[in-house]
Amino acid sequence: MTETRREQFQALRGMRDILPPESARRRELTQQFITHCERAGYQEVVPPLLEDLGVFLRVGEATDVVTKEMYDFVDKDQTRIALRPEMTAGVMRAFVQHRPVLPWKVWYAGTNFRHERPQKGRYRMFDQLGVEALGVDDADLDVEIIAMASRFFASLGLRQVTLLINSLGEHEDREQYTEAVRLYLLAHQYELSEASQATLERNPLRVLDSKRSEDQQIIADAPLVADYLSEDSANHYARVLAGLDSLGVSYTEDPRLVRGLDYYRRTTFEFAADALDSAQNAIGGGGRYDGLAEAMGGPATDGVGFALGVDRILLACDAEGVFATEPTTLDVFVIDTVSGDAARDITHQLRAAGISADRRFGGGSMKSQMKSADRSGARFALIIGEDELAAHAVTLRPMLGHQADGEQRRVARADLLFELTRYSSQTVTNQINPHPADSASADPTNSGTLT
RNA sequence: GUGGCCGUAGCUCAGCCCGGUUAGAGCGCCAGGUUGUGGUCCUGGAAGUCGGGGGUUCGAGUCCCCUCGGUCACCCCA
Numbered sequence: 260m261t262e263t264r265r266e267q268f269q270a271l272r273g274m275r276d277i278l279p280p281e282s283a284r285r286r287e288l289t290q291q292f293i294t295h296c297e298r299a300g301y302q303e304v305v306p307p308l309l310e311d312l313g314v315f316l317r318v319g320e321a322t323d324v325v326t327k328e329m330y331d332f333v334d335k336d337q338t339r340i341a342l343r344p345e346m347t348a349g350v351m352r353a354f355v356q357h358r359p360v361l362p363w364k365v366w367y368a369g370t371n372f373r374h375e376r377p378q379k380g381r382y383r384m385f386d387q388l389g390v391e392a393l394g395v396d397d398a399d400l401d402v403e404i405i406a407m408a409s410r411f412f413a414s415l416g417l418r419q420v421t422l423l424i425n426s427l428g429e430h431e432d433r434e435q436y437t438e439a440v441r442l443y444l445l446a447h448q449y450e451l452s453e454a455s456q457a458t459l460e461r462n463p464l465r466v467l468d469s470k471r472s473e474d475q476q477i478i479a480d481a482p483l484v485a486d487y488l489s490e491d492s493a494n495h496y497a498r499v500l501a502g503l504d505s506l507g508v509s510y511t512e513d514p515r516l517v518r519g520l521d522y523y524r525r526t527t528f529e530f531a532a533d534a535l536d537s538a539q540n541a542i543g544g545g546g547r548y549d550g551l552a553e554a555m556g557g558p559a560t561d562g563v564g565f566a567l568g569v570d571r572i573l574l575a576c577d578a579e580g581v582f583a584t585e586p587t588t589l590d591v592f593v594i595d596t597v598s599g600d601a602a603r604d605i606t607h608q609l610r611a612a613g614i615s616a617d618r619r620f621g622g623g624s625m626k627s628q629m630k631s632a633d634r635s636g637a638r639f640a641l642i643i644g645e646d647e648l649a650a651h652a653v654t655l656r657p658m659l660g661h662q663a664d665g666e667q668r669r670v671a672r673a674d675l676l677f678e679l680t681r682y683s684s685q686t687v688t689n690q691i692n693p694h695p696a697d698s699a700s701a702d703p704t705n706s707g708t709l710t
Numbered sequence: 711g712u713g714g715c716c717g718u719a720g721c722u723c724a725g726c727c728c729g730g731u732u733a734g735a736g737c738g739c740c741a742g743g744u745u746g747u748g749g750u751c752c753u754g755g756a757a758g759u760c761g762g763g764g765g766u767u768c769g770a771g772u773c774c775c776c777u778c779g780g781u782c783a784c785c786c787c788a
Contacts (some may be wrong), residue, residue, distance in 0.1 A: 272759055272780095273781070322786090324787075327711080327786085345787095345788085373786090373788095377779095378782075379780090380788080382788080465786090469784095471784075538784090538787095540781075541788060544787080544788070566788060568787085568788025569788080570788095594747085624742095626746090626747070627748095631748085634749095655746090658749085660749095670778090
């Protein structure tokens with residue numbers, strides 16, 4: 260008789276459930292992103308969630324993302340594998356493995372894992388949208404993808420997004436510059452914050468990213484990468500900027516922009532949402548990674564790409580009050596105050612005909628069923644009571660007050676489908692969850708009349 | 711990973727400083743407001759191991775410790 264208390268589980272730290280209506284909003288966001296990508300000739304690539312640990316080590320031995328934050332473990336066959344902390348490494352591995360025809364322009368939408376201390380806009384499991392374009396050295400490609408991301412943000416309604424851009428130069432340029440920065444910082448080592456001194460030893464460039472106030476003055480006087488760019492790099496960068504100018508994409512040059520993943524060469528950029536706090540205002544970032552394919556054991560191949568953070572984009576949308584969740588809609592909500600037989604059958608038949616329909620289970624009064632209909636967001640309540648049953652008819656009640664929907668009326672069951680499709684051809688559609696309302700895909704035996 | 715703040719009904723929160731009868735509110739949910747009709751209004755109702763564990767005390771939501779989770783800053787990055 261003693262009831263043992265069961266432990267209540269909750270989602271793992273840094274991981275959360277995405278419930279309706281937020282789930283629909285995310286899907287819509289992804290949908291819009293895909294539209295932009297495919298319009299520009301990018302196709303989807305779906306790499307595995309798990310890779311050999313080496314795949315990730317190859318792209319960033321010195322980065323926190325792979326050294327400290329990776330979910331890596333020994334598999335049952337003793338191989339060391341990891342949940343991907345980002346998508347580029349896996350896409351590059353796939354590229355090298357399959358050697359697709361160049362140029363290879365792909366987009367992805369996927370989940371990544373990073374074992375960090377969670378915070379708002381920073382979760383251990385998070386989704387990224389991104390593109391990778393391989394096999395093209397042309398600066399215009401940099402422009403293409405930056406413009407694409409920029410347009411995507413704009414299409415969501417975001418206005419306060421700043422594009423920060425910089426060039427880190429070719430491999431050698433970057434090496435020389437890094438050394439210059441290292442020497443400079445070393446000279447001012449004891450003026451730096453303790454944390455930055457530690458960073459200096461591991462990765463001098465990253466010190467330029469420090470947000471600590473005591474570092475700011477020193478950072479401000481650090482050498483500029485622009486002085487270390489080769490002629491080719493400088494030209495490439497100039498053409499990128501010119502291209503952005505030509506397309507009307509505004510940007511801010513940020514000579515301190517280095518970015519966390521170490522594989523970037525030449526162009527690097529970041530999208531900052533000014534409506535968000537600085538801790539999570541990076542809603543996207545990317546750049547060129549011309550040496551990556553080689554590092555992965557493939558042929559030398561140029562590449563550019565970016566990754567956008569779904570959660571942060573949504574956060575930015577919230578902050579700007581745009582891209583609101585669309586209320587869910589339904590064509591018809593079926594109310595049956597008799598036996599429930601009619602609700603069961605008619606709902607099924609409507610769906611077969613491509614009309615979205617729902618109902619309430621377990622009966623209930625007319626009033627309570629109407630409430631459910633209201634809550635469902637349905638355009639019409641379809642009412643079946645004793646009278647309708649006897650008359651082989653239904654009552655159609657418009658719920659949303661659209662003029663085109665007319666007044667409440669009695670419709671013969673034989674005419675119901677015709678009556679409803681008249682409206683569905685106008686605007687009875689569900690924006691979030693579009694259903695194919697074409698009768699071609701509907702069950703032919705049900706496409707005529709409802710009985 | 712380091713430090714600060716927070717954790718009470720499904721949600722937003724009051725109560726905690728100054729321990730003491732059945733822990734409250736709004737929203738939401740459910741049911742009614744006579745004959746079959748939602749969105750407004752009125753009435754009633756259900757719903758809380760006061761994040762979890764331990765301690766102090768005659769007595770703890772209220773005090774102490776630990777722990778889990780969230781959040782903010784750093785770090786890092788999307």
